[in-house]
Amino acid sequence: MEVMLTVEGLKKSFKDKQALKGISFEVRKGEIMAILGPNGAGKSTTIRNIMGIMYPDEGSITFHNHQGKEIPRNKIGYLPEERGLYKNVKVMDILLYLADLKDYPLDKAKERILMYLKKFDLEGKEKVSMEELSKGMGQKVQFIGAILHEPELLILDEPFSGLDPVSQELFKEEIRSLADRGTAILLSSHQMNLVEEMCDRLFMIQNGQKVIYGTLDEVKTKYANFKCTIRGKNARQDLEGIPSVQRVEEKDETTILYLDSDVEPTSWLKNLPSDLNVHELKINRISLHEIFIDIATNRKLIQEAGDLDA
Template sequence: MERVLSVSQLGKSFKNDKVLSDISFDVHKGEIMAILGPNGAGKSTTIRNIMGILYPDEGEINFHNHKGKEIPRHRIGYLPEERGLYKNVKVMDILLYFAELKDYPKEKARKRALEYLKKFDLEGKDKVSVEELSKGMGQKVQFIGSIIHEPDLLILDEPFSGLDPVSQELFKQEIKELAAKGTAILLSSHQMNLVEQMCDRLFLIHRGRKVIYGSMDEVKTEYANFKCTIHGQNNISELEKVPEVTRVEQNGDISILYLTQDVRVSTWIKSLPDTLDIQELSVDRISLHEIFIDIATDRNIAEEAGVQHA
């Protein structure tokens, strides 16, 4: 798979505060790569280094075999977390302005803008001032501005923030379509359910250091132990005695049993006591959301992954 972006041993400090240490990952053509982490983990600093807003103290960034200040950033699209459009400018003018900043042909940009405005349910809004748009409409316009020039790499920082479910689905489908056409996408989001549905690989950062890096399947296999959900009236003390259960959470008649990593599910189910009240039973792996919470709260996964604690 063709590598579009390579971040190698990135390090960055502000005064005496080391905010990034030995950050390394790749983004390939046609893939959606997630960069995740709690607030303050170093995600935005990493993105700003890639965009040339900041420059690293250590390591290097390579984009299509260009490094540092030589990177052709007009081939990169960027949707920042901090949204901002000129309020008194018409929608078409702002989109053409974004295209001009990226050295993209004006008439080609105009055609693409009209196509995307129609696709995003903004047909006829090209002559409307930005200040007349709703917040959601404004986010759509800014998203169009980030892709108007057909970038090779698209960086999306919290693209779903503040969107209603319909607009979220629209963004999700468009991001998938862009990847299918070959765009390399680096996505940062706190909405783990969407990340889990969309992304091919992920890089999870905590306190400026790598914690998890790999494909979604690899991460699930290594870190997402199985859990068993039982509906029925059961005593938690009895559930805690079941072999290969690390902990039990209970809410009313719903009990969740978290299992050891090496459990053989088919064998384990047969070992459940006959005395249990089982109205419904399901077994699945813990979600990416739960893995994220483990990392953010310094629970066992973070420790197993070798996070350096202060």
């Protein structure tokens, strides 16, 4: 798969704090790659360096064989975390202005604006000023502005924040459609369930350096051991002695057994006591949310299954 964006050895410091410590990753054509990390990890600094809002102290950013100030920004779409469209400007006017900034033909832009307004349930809103729109509607307009000029690389910073479930589905469908048509997408979000559902690969940073980089399958193989959730009243000591159980967590009458990495679930189930009180029982893999929390808080409760670097 063609590499659209290469970040190599990126370092950036602010006064006495080193925000980025030599991170490297790629974003490929037609893929959705997540960039993850707790607040202050360096995600926004990375994105701002890619966008040319600031420049790294060391390292390189390459897009279509262009680097630094030579990168063609009109080929990149950007939805910032902090929304910021002029409030007293009409929807059509602000979107045409954004298209013009990207050197996109205005007659074609107008057609696409009307198409997207209809798709995102904003039909008839083209003459309404931004300040008359709800927060969710305003976010839809800014999203349209990010994709209107048919970018080859699309950077989305918390695109689902503040959206209702229906609007989230609309965004997800459009993001997938863009990837299917070849757009390389770099997505930053704290909503791990959506990341897990949508992304092909992920890059997680903490304290300005890489902690995870690989496909979702590779990350799951390394970190996502199986867990068994049992709803029913049982004595903790009876469950702690079951073979291949790393640790036990209890909440009310629900118990979660975290299993060793080499466990085969079907065979392991035979170890459960015959007198176990079970109203419900479920075995599944640890979620990306749990992996994120474990790494971000340095709890180190999840056993790793080897080095991971893609």
